[in-house]
Structures are given as structure tokens and as C-alpha cells.
Amino acid sequence: MSDPTLLGLSGALRRLSTNRMLTREAARLFGPAVFVEADLALPLYDGDLEGEAGIPGAVQQLADQIAAADAVVISTPEYNKGPSGVLKNALDWVSRTAANPWADKPVAVMSSAGGRAGGERAQMVLRSFLVPFQPRLITGPELHVADCRNQFDDAGQLISDRYAATLEALMRKLRAEIGA
Numbered sequence: 001m002s003d004p005t006l007l008g009l010s011g012a013l014r015r016l017s018t019n020r021m022l023t024r025e026a027a028r029l030f031g032p033a034v035f036v037e038a039d040l041a042l043p044l045y046d047g048d049l050e051g052e053a054g055i056p057g058a059v060q061q062l063a064d065q066i067a068a069a070d071a072v073v074i075s076t077p078e079y080n081k082g083p084s085g086v087l088k089n090a091l092d093w094v095s096r097t098a099a100n101p102w103a104d105k106p107v108a109v110m111s112s113a114g115g116r117a118g119g120e121r122a123q124m125v126l127r128s129f130l131v132p133f134q135p136r137l138i139t140g141p142e143l144h145v146a147d148c149r150n151q152f153d154d155a156g157q158l159i160s161d162r163y164a165a166t167l168e169a170l171m172r173k174l175r176a177e178i179g180a
Contacts, residue, residue, distance in 0.1 A: 102133035118144030
């Protein structure tokens with residue numbers, strides 16, 4: 001049997017974002033898998049753009065990646081008590097594609113933020129954003145990495161045993177969900 005495909009979506013575009021690091025750390029702790037990092041640098045959703053030019057190629061590629069993945073990990077920063085606009089925009093665009101690639105897809109959600117709650121509110125809102133798509137959301141353990149700038153080493157790995165153990169448990173549940 002081949003390794004499963006794990007898709008990572010970071011709600012932050014920065015190359016060295018702690019949310020990008022968190023999706024990569026999730027992939028490491030998930031175990032043997034083909035890890036694909038999604039590119040959420042998409043145009044802003046605009047119904048006129050969609051009407052004139054259809055679904056942009058980058059959006060269709062993201063929808064296809066979601067459909068092809070065995071499981072998805074999403075990490076969101078918290079901006080003004082909610083997920084990033086980048087992540088919401090990606091969800092809005094993908095919702096406009098022909099099929100619902102999220103349907104019954106195993107999904108683990110996590111967050112990394114500078115505040116003491118570690119993006120807890122953003123994660124709660126993100127979960128509500130996903131409900132219409134009907135994925136199989138892993139309900140816990142919840143991971144909210146607080147004070148994120150001080151939680152990763154130079155290799156991008158979590159330095160807190162508590163956070164690492166929680167992420168490892170979450171990845172075990174996600175892996176079990178796909179039967180791998």
C-alpha cells in the first residue's frame with residue numbers, strides 16, 4: 001500500500017509563518033505520507049471575475065488537491081478574533097468549483113497565534129466556516145499554539161513537549177480516520 005496524501009493549508013502566506021511551520025510539523029508527526037503544501041495566494045473572490053473568466057486555474061488546482069488528498073490539515077492564525085482573510089478567501093473560491101472536494105474529507109484544524117489563547121477564537125470560527133462543506137472534522141484534541149514566535153526551534157519543530165504531544169495525538173486520530 002502506498003503512503004497516504006496529506007494536504008496542508010496554512011492561513012498565512014509568509015514563508016516563515018508559524019502556521020506554515022505548524023502544518024509541516026503536523027506532517028512530520030503524521031508519519032509516512034506524501035505531504036503537499038497548498039498555495040493560497042489566490043485572487044480575491046469576485047463574482048464578476050468568476051462570471052467573465054470562470055474559476056481561476058490556481059483555485060481549481062487547490063480544489064483538485066483537496067479532492068485527491070486522503071486527509072487535510074489546516075492551520076490558521078488569528079487576525080482580529082477570526083481566521084485570516086487568505087483562508088476565508090480560499091474557502092469561498094473552492095466553494096464555487098463544480099464539486100465539493102471537502103465532502104466527507106478527514107480534516108484536522110489547528111492554530112498558531114501570538115496571543116495567549118493561541119488562536120482559539122479563529123479556530124472556532126474556522127470550524128463553523130467548514131460546516132457547510134461537510135468534512136469529517138477531527139474534534140480533538142484541540143491545538144492552539146500561543147506565543148507562537150517562541151514555540152518553534154530553528155528547524156521549525158515545536159519546542160514545547162505539551163504542544164508536540166497534543167499535535168502528535170491529533171495526527172494519530174487523523175491517521176486512524178483514514179485507516180492508515
